[in-house]
Amino acid sequence: MKNIVNIVVRSFIIIVFVILSSSYVIKVENKTYSNSINNNVNLSTMALKLDEFISNDIYSAKDTFTGDLTGYVYNCPLCNGHLGCLYKYDITDGTTTYNDDTYGEVRIVASSKNLPCGSIVRFNKSFISSKPVIAIVLDRGVRGNALDLLSSDINYALNLGRSVITYDVLREGWGK
Numbered sequence: 001m002k003n004i005v006n007i008v009v010r011s012f013i014i015i016v017f018v019i020l021s022s023s024y025v026i027k028v029e030n031k032t033y034s035n036s037i038n039n040n041v042n043l044s045t046m047a048l049k050l051d052e053f054i055s056n057d058i059y060s061a062k063d064t065f066t067g068d069l070t071g072y073v074y075n076c077p078l079c080n081g082h083l084g085c086l087y088k089y090d091i092t093d094g095t096t097t098y099n100d101d102t103y104g105e106v107r108i109v110a111s112s113k114n115l116p117c118g119s120i121v122r123f124n125k126s127f128i129s130s131k132p133v134i135a136i137v138l139d140r141g142v143r144g145n146a147l148d149l150l151s152s153d154i155n156y157a158l159n160l161g162r163s164v165i166t167y168d169v170l171r172e173g174w175g176k
Contacts, residue, residue, distance in 0.1 A: 058102060059122070061168035065114075067145030069125065069165045071157030072110065074150070083108070084140035085117030094152045098136050102171070110139035110148035118174035121147065123167035128160075134170070 074081045074091045081092035089098075097105050103120055111119070119137040128149075135149065142148045147167065151157035 059170060061122075061170065062172060063169040064166060065145040065169065066164065066166045067147060068142075068162050069123070069160065070142075070146065070148050070162050071151040071160035072141075072148045073152070073154050073157050078141065083138045084110070085138045089138065091150065096150045096152050098138060100136055103134055103136070107133055107135040108138045108150040109135040110141045110150070111137040112143050112146065113140070114145060115169065116173035118171070119169060120171040121167045122170055123147070123165045125163070125165060 072079065074094070081090060083089045083091060091108070096108060098108050100106050100120070106120065109121065111121075115121070115137045117137055120134060121137065122132045122134050124132050133149075135147070139148070139150065147165070149157075149160060151160065
């Protein structure tokens with residue numbers, strides 16, 4: 001009887017050892033080792049870094065243009081309170097921004113047909129913002145490479161005046 005108990009206990013210890021060993025191997029497989037710096041890098045950290053690179057890619061310029069920047073309001077002489085690209089988007093309440101699925105809340109600009117509707121542009125203008133201005137093309141009515149920034153009131157639009165800017169195109173159209 002003592003022999004049987006001894007065999008069962010040994011078998012149990014071997015089974016426990018095998019189970020613990022296999023789970024340890026799985027844990028080791030979740031890490032990558034770098035011999036050059038003797039540090040191990042967790043795969044989830046690598047995935048987060050990859051996500052950071054991907055999100056940074058949406059902010060890299062696809063093209064760059066130079067053109068005039070002016071301001072306009074929803075009730076200008078040739079305006080009707082609706083946007084040329086999203087006609088049902090009513091801006092008569094003073095709306096000057098749009099919530100884009102990728103870029104979040106962005107300013108609204110008018111462009112020529114050189115830039116398709118839904119294009120995202122980035123430009124620097126220190127008296128507008130200390131950070132780069134991200135805007136979406138939702139209206140028409142300018143020529144060439146000019147941009148017309150939708151403003152909440154006529155004084156703001158007039159203060160913009162006409163200045164030459166260089167702007168980056170971050171996205172061409174809605175799905176590109």
